[in-house]
Amino acid sequence: MGEVILTMKDIDKSFPGVHALDHVSFEVQKGEVHALMGENGAGKSTLMKVLTGIYTKDSGSIIFEGKEVEFHNAREAQDAGVVIVHQELNMLGHLTVAQNIFIGREFKKGIKIDDKKMNEEAKKLFDKLNIDIDPTETMSNLTVGKQQMCEIAKAISHDAKVIVFDEPSAALTEAEIQELFKIINDLRKQNLGIVYISHRMDEIKVITDRVTVMRDGTYVGTLITKDCTKDDIINMMVGRVIYEDPKSKSMVAPDAPVVLKVEHLNAGKMVQDVSFELRKGEILGFSGLMGAGRTETARAIFGADPKQSGKIYVNGKEVTINSPEDAVKCGIGYLSEDRKRYGIVVQKTVAENSTMAFLENFVKGLFIDKKAEKDIAQKYVDSLATKTPSVDQLVVNLSGGNQQKVVIAKWLVRDCDILIFDEPTRGIDVGAKNEIYKLMNKLAEEGKSIIMISSEMTEILRMSDRIVVMCEGKKTGEIGIEEAKQETIMNMATREIK
Amino acid sequence: MEKIKQNPLVKKVGFNRVVLCCVLILMYVLFCIASPNFVGLPRILSALNYAYFLGFLSLGVTFVIATGGIDFSIGPVMFCSALVSGYCLTSYGMPVGVSLIISIAVGLLFGIFNGYLVAYWSVPPFIVSMASMNIAKGVASVFTKTQSVSWPQGASDQGWFRKLVKIGNIPVGLFIFIAVAIICAMILNKTKAGRYILSLGSNKEAVRLSGVDVKKWEMLAYVICGILVGIAAIFFVGAYTTVQPGYGDQYNNEAIAGCVMGGTSMAGGLASIAGTVIGVFIIALLQEGILALGFTKDYQLIITGIIVIVAVYADVVARRRKN
Numbered sequence: 001m002g003e004v005i006l007t008m009k010d011i012d013k014s015f016p017g018v019h020a021l022d023h024v025s026f027e028v029q030k031g032e033v034h035a036l037m038g039e040n041g042a043g044k045s046t047l048m049k050v051l052t053g054i055y056t057k058d059s060g061s062i063i064f065e066g067k068e069v070e071f072h073n074a075r076e077a078q079d080a081g082v083v084i085v086h087q088e089l090n091m092l093g094h095l096t097v098a099q100n101i102f103i104g105r106e107f108k109k110g111i112k113i114d115d116k117k118m119n120e121e122a123k124k125l126f127d128k129l130n131i132d133i134d135p136t137e138t139m140s141n142l143t144v145g146k147q148q149m150c151e152i153a154k155a156i157s158h159d160a161k162v163i164v165f166d167e168p169s170a171a172l173t174e175a176e177i178q179e180l181f182k183i184i185n186d187l188r189k190q191n192l193g194i195v196y197i198s199h200r201m202d203e204i205k206v207i208t209d210r211v212t213v214m215r216d217g218t219y220v221g222t223l224i225t226k227d228c229t230k231d232d233i234i235n236m237m238v239g240r241v242i243y244e245d246p247k248s249k250s251m252v253a254p255d256a257p258v259v260l261k262v263e264h265l266n267a268g269k270m271v272q273d274v275s276f277e278l279r280k281g282e283i284l285g286f287s288g289l290m291g292a293g294r295t296e297t298a299r300a301i302f303g304a305d306p307k308q309s310g311k312i313y314v315n316g317k318e319v320t321i322n323s324p325e326d327a328v329k330c331g332i333g334y335l336s337e338d339r340k341r342y343g344i345v346v347q348k349t350v351a352e353n354s355t356m357a358f359l360e361n362f363v364k365g366l367f368i369d370k371k372a373e374k375d376i377a378q379k380y381v382d383s384l385a386t387k388t389p390s391v392d393q394l395v396v397n398l399s400g401g402n403q404q405k406v407v408i409a410k411w412l413v414r415d416c417d418i419l420i421f422d423e424p425t426r427g428i429d430v431g432a433k434n435e436i437y438k439l440m441n442k443l444a445e446e447g448k449s450i451i452m453i454s455s456e457m458t459e460i461l462r463m464s465d466r467i468v469v470m471c472e473g474k475k476t477g478e479i480g481i482e483e484a485k486q487e488t489i490m491n492m493a494t495r496e497i498k
Numbered sequence: 499m500e501k502i503k504q505n506p507l508v509k510k511v512g513f514n515r516v517v518l519c520c521v522l523i524l525m526y527v528l529f530c531i532a533s534p535n536f537v538g539l540p541r542i543l544s545a546l547n548y549a550y551f552l553g554f555l556s557l558g559v560t561f562v563i564a565t566g567g568i569d570f571s572i573g574p575v576m577f578c579s580a581l582v583s584g585y586c587l588t589s590y591g592m593p594v595g596v597s598l599i600i601s602i603a604v605g606l607l608f609g610i611f612n613g614y615l616v617a618y619w620s621v622p623p624f625i626v627s628m629a630s631m632n633i634a635k636g637v638a639s640v641f642t643k644t645q646s647v648s649w650p651q652g653a654s655d656q657g658w659f660r661k662l663v664k665i666g667n668i669p670v671g672l673f674i675f676i677a678v679a680i681i682c683a684m685i686l687n688k689t690k691a692g693r694y695i696l697s698l699g700s701n702k703e704a705v706r707l708s709g710v711d712v713k714k715w716e717m718l719a720y721v722i723c724g725i726l727v728g729i730a731a732i733f734f735v736g737a738y739t740t741v742q743p744g745y746g747d748q749y750n751n752e753a754i755a756g757c758v759m760g761g762t763s764m765a766g767g768l769a770s771i772a773g774t775v776i777g778v779f780i781i782a783l784l785q786e787g788i789l790a791l792g793f794t795k796d797y798q799l800i801i802t803g804i805i806v807i808v809a810v811y812a813d814v815v816a817r818r819r820k821n
Contacts, residue, residue: 304707328709342707347700347767352693357708359690367688410708 002030005193006082006162011050011060020046023060024219026212028162028193033184035204035225036197038214039237039289039457039490044197047214048164052077052084065161081161085151085168093140098122100139101154125153129183145176152183163187164195169203181207199289201230201494213237231487234494238457238486246461247481251444256280258316259449260301260332260418265310267300272473274310278418278449283440285464286453288493293473294453295337298420302334303327314418328357330418333411337423337453339400343407346396350388351377353395353406358414380409384439401432408439419443420451425459437463457486469493511772514761518776522783529787536790543669547737549782550663550671551576551730555753556778557682557771558726561719563757564686566699566766567616567623569720571608571631572727573749578634579604579731580741584647587656594656602728608634609724613717631747639743646742649735663736671733676775678729683771685722695719699766752802756781758809765817781805 006028013021021043028034036044049055051062053071061068064080071077074084091100098118099106107114107121122135131149139147148168155163165184169177184207187194196208204211205225213220213236220236260278265271270293278284286294300307303321312319314330321327327334336342344353351370354377355362362373377391386405388398395406404424411419421440425433440463444450454460460467467484469477469492477492503513529536555572562569583601586592592600612630615621650656663671686692694715698705706712735741758764759780760773781802788798 302707323711324707324709325711334707336707341701342703345697345701345704345767348697352697356697356705356710359693359710363690367684368690368693370688414709 002032002191004028005030005065006051007063008047008051009061009063011047011062012058013046013050013055014058020217021050021057022216022218024214024217026219028195030193031188031191032209033188033194033196033207035208035211036195036214037199037204037211037233037237038220039455042214042237043217044214045166046217048084048166048195048197051164052082078158078160081159082164083155083158083160083162084164084166085148085155086166091139091147091150093138095139096135097133097137097139097142097150098135100150101125101135101157121157122153125157129153129156129186131183143176145172145179148172148176148180149183156187160192162193162195164197166197167199168196169198169200177203199494201233204233205230234487234490238490246458246484247464250282250465250481252279252282252465256282259314260451261311261313261316262301263311263313265297265300265307265312267296267305267307267310270296270473271300271307274470274473274475276468276475276478278451280449281444281447282465283444283450283452283463285460285467286451286470287457287460287467287489288455288470288476290455291472292470292493294470295422296473297470298334298422298451298453301327302332302420304334328414328416331416332418332420333357333414333416334420335404335407335411335422335424337426339403339407344395344403347394349392349394350381350386350398350406351391354380354391354409354413357410357416376413377409380405380412384409385435399432401428401436404428404432404436405439417447418449418451420453422453423455424452425454425456457489460484460489461486471495512761512770515770515773515776518760518773518780522776522780525780525783525787529783529790533787533790533792536787539667541786541790543664543667545779545782545786546669546672547663548785549778550675550737551734552749552752552756552782553675553775553778554678554726554730554733555749556756556774557679558723558730559753560682560757560760560762560769560771560774561686561695561722562623563754563762563764564695564699564766564769565716565719566702567716567719568627568754568764569612569623569723570627570747570750571612571634572723572730572753573746574631574634574638575605575608575724575727575746576731576734576749577741577743577746578608578638579728580649580735581638581642581647581743583731584649584735584741585642585645587649588647594650594659598659598732601731602725605724605726605728605731606721607724608727609721610717612724613720616720617713617717631750635744635746642743644743646740648740651739659732660736663733671736675733678726679771679775682722682726686769686771691715691718696767696769699768701767748799748802751799751806752781752785753778755802755806755809758813759805763813763817764810765813 004027008026010023010025011021012023024043024047026047038044046055050057053073053076062070064082069080071080101122102118107117119135126133131153133146133149168180172180184194198204208225210222211225211233212222213233215237223232256279258277259280263275265274274297288294299305301312303323303326312321319330321330340346351374355373362369374391381388381391384405386402388402395403424436428436440450452463461484465481467479467489468475469489471493476495479488502508508516555576559569559572579601582604583597586600587594587597608630612626615626616623652660661670662674694705694710698712698716702712756777757774760770760777762769762774784801785798
């Protein structure tokens, strides 16, 4: 470890309604691997986006190689030597490895692209990194791991001095991760500063020198990796003051019947052998980190995505769900995390959206009974306290919280008994959040059963009667609210699966 | 201007439609001033002849565009319908009534074909309709052995179908066209089918996740379009008698222009049948006016081409402003 190469001091950044970074400080030394950790939404990615110029900071300073800098876009940061290797790879599958590495700055011979020279340069890069990849290979033929190596090589080729790895291991196999670590160790020896963002506790212990933990947009602290334990880090990650009291006990009657039973559900890589039960009047929280497979599980149950195997029972009877149409017929409603894309039709009115799932009930003869439609929409506008001038208002003009209520109304009109809320309060301000919580509690009291997917620990603890935890497509734990603690849940959510 | 926009009547009809009506009237006045022989019933009847078949095409494609799709096969399919049914009539001696049904059936088949490929196989509508445009031309040529087909004159025993277009100077076709347009408007605005067609044009995934069989409704839009194209063929031969294989493309542009000018968004989700009707009258009047002013048909191609671009651009600008 040596001198400091990059310092971020008092970085502050707000988005409308969210204080994303609250005077965060962070530094990287030459020849160190510095882990940046925190729950979803803690502000890690925002901090890195501020660093690389994708976001503009509101205040604070960035000092790079002794000079204060301000990058205006990723390109400027790259040219200065600050490079980010993204979780999602930005590769063009149909081009060769070398063409990808040198995209935007191709070597030229006259007006022709000099592929030969690019291949040679790429080869040199790979040799330097001890990577065995053929520069002339087409990118899409490589495994994800190899593609990642190319991404790293591309970063190095920019003469990088600081490299940020954003969850690099998420898509890699065990062997590929070992290879990645070898490369990172090499880079460390070459005196580069490395930022390593990951959720995997065990990796942090293996590869990093220091750990900085963030929580809710604030800096919590920095530890020397070898002097701390996994529990220390977890405590720092979750040790926030909880404003809302967690639910103290389950509100579900002990003899409440099981309304939904899922057995050995498999759907792609993200849903592996998931089984659980949902009881009448229960709010079942689905906790886990981003990409744990919770949304995929919900979509598979709802028939939005195909599933490979598994059985679903509704009210004790096995059902076949191959499309959302089937699911809705079984009384299952799904409220997507992305309302604009999957929840509402913005060019339609509140009334028209409210009856979207059950229009056949509002058809009289050949035509839609618009009066009945408006009446039922008005009924739910009143009972859900949706703020809208009238039911004829286009939903596009409503706020996020009110749009969410229109989606809820849609499923209530259909009289669905099983509701899957996927991140029900994402992008909704605090006041509206509380309303949605109250509403969900009321629905549960009325006998609806709710699956609530949430990445917010406080939300999970406040709302759930029981909690299912997922990690990397598998169910890694199930716990009643009485025993649930943040630490236990976080442990389950980061459990390494062998 | 704002005052006019806020007028309750204007609000109900739609500002865009009011403007279009003014354009239509203004155009007619200008043509009358520029060319004295434009005044009088014959020109209007001639323009109406053009408006009928184009109108049915335009109504049809309005449903498709409402889903966010496009159909470039309508013109050639209309010709294919007219040729196949006309050949059945003239060469196989089928009764006129049966031939008319065949005409609609051919349009329907193409509608089913296009709709199925777009909705169930997810082939892009642009490609599907380009391909079926060529298929329609090919089928028509093969079926008629590359002969043009002339439908019977009004005076003959078999000429009764022309009464669908006009009886003496009474424009029967206009009444039928308006009636069909009203039915289309009711389908689009008052039925479940119309609601789903417009909604899926706006946000297909959201509609699918509401448990709606979106494929079925998307296909239905193409099927409705196909039926209307078959009807268009009847009004084409009712007005113009002779059909030649290998043509029909030019009407695609004109029909789409009429539809988009009337306020139907190429992005899908927004459609106006009343707008389409006025748009079609404008195109038909324009074509008549250009000929009356002594220009050739080629100028009309240029002008409708420009109209499509301007109308679509206006739609793009309007949407950008909304966002």
